[in-house]
Amino acid sequence: MKAYYKSADRGFTLLQGDCIDVMSSFDFKFDMIFADPPYFLSNGGISVQNGKMVSVNKGDWDRSHGVDEDHAFNRTWLRLCREKLKSNGTIWVSGTYHNIFSIAKNLTELGYKILNCITWVKTNPPPNLSCRYFTHSAEYILWARKEAATPHFFNYELMKEINGGRQMRDVWILPAIAKWEKSCGKHPTQKPLSLLSRIILSSTHSGAWIFDPFAGSSTTGIASNLLGRRYLGVDMCKEYLDLSIRRKKEIENPVVRDELLSKLNRQSALYQDHLNDCMVEYESKLPF
Structure with a gap:
């Protein structure tokens, strides 16, 4: 396929189109895949952003077509992703209760081995407007490897170091998207750099x-380029592809790049210290 964009350093490539069609058109094996698929949340509801009531509708791509069709869609793209992974490669898939159970079932049935279900606890979730149930303040990220019998890479020692010398657990306290991450424009489901940086560092080597x-x-x-990895992304929307290009060009400025890395380091340390304090307090109250 002809690339929508390819950076001069050849480490950042974008393709435009439906991911199912695009994945069927090339043959390349990746070290890692991160997927933030539709959560099927665009059902006419409302939420809060910056103190204002807003629609939760993201677009037709996020609209549910019924349980069976949604599940079949997840199966199709997960099957194609498995074909694009190296034998020791891993995949991370984010979601909420709306889609994560379908993802888990498909991963198992397609032959992946699920390694972890990460609970990403958000420090700044939107409030619950209905006051009829608990406030949603977490998302889930399934981590799975392609082959059950083929070892995967896990940067255990680095994760332990980041976690203050303690084994890192599967509950991550991290903020949602920060204002400084929107300098080039906004995307309705943008994930924070702190989350992707941890995922990439934990499961890939430099140059992956x-x-x-x-x-x-x-x-x-x-996050891949900031951490010395290479990237291929697919999206249907020209608006978001152009936003991606602006973000890539922004980090080509050494000053901006250094500022982002510095912010990530400070942010990670801040929330990891908070998590460590919570765990120490919790463990001090255990009866054994």
Whole structure:
């Protein structure tokens, strides 16, 4: 396929189109895949952003077509992703209860081995407007490897170091998207750099190839390049592909790049210290 965009350093490539069609048209194996697929949340509801009531509708791509059709869609793109992974490659898939159970079932049935279900606890979730149930403040990220019998890469020692010398757990306290991450424009489901950076550092070597079939604003690609990895992203929307290009060009400025890395380091340390304090307090109250 002809690339929509390819950076001069050849480490950031974008393709335009439906990910199912695009994945069927090339043959390349990646070290890691991160996928932020439709959560099927665009059902006419409302939420809060910056103190204002807003619609939760993201677009037709996020609209549910019924349980069976949604599940079949997840199966199709997950099957194609498996074909694009190296034998020791891993995939990370984000979601909420709306789609994560379908993802888990499909991963198992397609032959992946699920390694973890990460609970990403948001420090700044939107409030619950209905006051009829608990406030939604977490998302889930399934981590799975392609082959049950083929070892995967896990940067255990680095994760332990980041976690203050303690084994890192599967509950991550991290903020949602920060204002400074929107300098080039906004995407309705943009993931924070702190989340993608941890995922990439934990499961890839420097120089690895990383694929995102639902690229959006390419946070996966920005984190990949900041950390010395290479990236291929796919998205249908020209608006978001152009946003991705602006973000890539922004980090080509050494000053901006250094500022982003510095902010990530400070942010990670801040929330990891908070998590460590919570765990120490919790463990001090255990009866054994």
